[in-house]
Amino acid sequence: MIAGLRRIRHSNGWIFGTMLFSACLSLMASFVLSVDALRLAENPAASLSCNINQVISCGTVGASWQAHLFGFPNAYLGLIAEPVVITIAVASLGGTRFPRWFMFAAQVVYTLGVIFAYWLFYQSFVNIGALCPWCLLVTVSTTLVFATLTHVNIRDGNLYLPQRLGSALANAVRADLDAVLVTIWLLILALAVVLKYGSALFA
Template identity: 80%
Template sequence: MSTPLAVVRRVRHSNTWIFGTMLFSACLSLLASFVLSVDAIRLAEDPDTALSCNINSVISCGTVALSWQAQLFGFPNAFLGLVAEPVVITLAVAALGGVRFPRWFMCAAQTVYTLGVIFAYWLFYQAMFHIGALCPWCLLVTVSTTLVFATLTHVNIRDGNLPLPARMRPALKSAIEADLDAVAVTIWLLALALLVLTRYGTQLFA
């Protein structure tokens, strides 16, 4: 008879849970990208537009959106999310339907999404330490892209899709099977929350 813990672990390692989590996270990121894109268009029309998430000097979407970092490639960064997240959503839905993608495709997806996560955290760093303001929708993108990255990495390590050294593969698979990836992601997100609180403290609620 399976114990409750064994059932939970079995569910967590199932494709339904993994790709369901990926789908949910990508949908959140797409929603945030859509809102940020609309706000970017509004600000382009009128830079003095008061956005609903302009709460105080720290929680201010407008301050972040008007920075040069928010348009690094000459257009609002949120437009990238409108292009990238539907691809992730399609991948997740297809996988939930039983489609098994070739190794090269999953490896390419891992590479592209890794670049996306790096970019998301670069923006987070810029907002935290250079812009001096935070955007709730941007923070949602940071968290959701982290979760998509974690689930994609989980699948690719489990299925052996990544071109890793032979000696690393058993160790990484064992770590995945022991749920160390879930522990790592939880600690990481809690550390981010603590960093924000430590950096801005009561200013967040002023």
């Protein structure tokens, strides 16, 4: 039974299905954040649906300079990037195999994207002092997209790594260490949020 579950987990259907689902969640969150950004631009005092308390407040995060780092709402980047990931996932589920250079480029670009997502999480967690549920969804979903994309690229040898390092990472992926690492990482993030804000999350 365990062997069967592992085969499913390493199948293209599971990997690209997870990538598709995660990218769709990120796209949905980016769309909501984009709409909220327009509402805040019209009225900085607008009451957003996810303004629950002082800690859970999309308005506080959306009004910060970090939310417009490049001069426009950061959510617009998600509206651009996630459809590309969705296209890759859907095409791959249909049997398309993209060139090695393309998958490597996708890895580089999405790595920059996930670094940016975690920079925003850090800013919210440490400096802004408020959390946006939609932003948290983006953080989690981009983590899952990054994990599945990395899994595929390590498995298929798309990253132009030295042979010894590539083989070691491929063995780690086959042993499901990537799934374990991502699970532990997300649990650490959740624990950090609870430890910092505690009951204020539900006040």
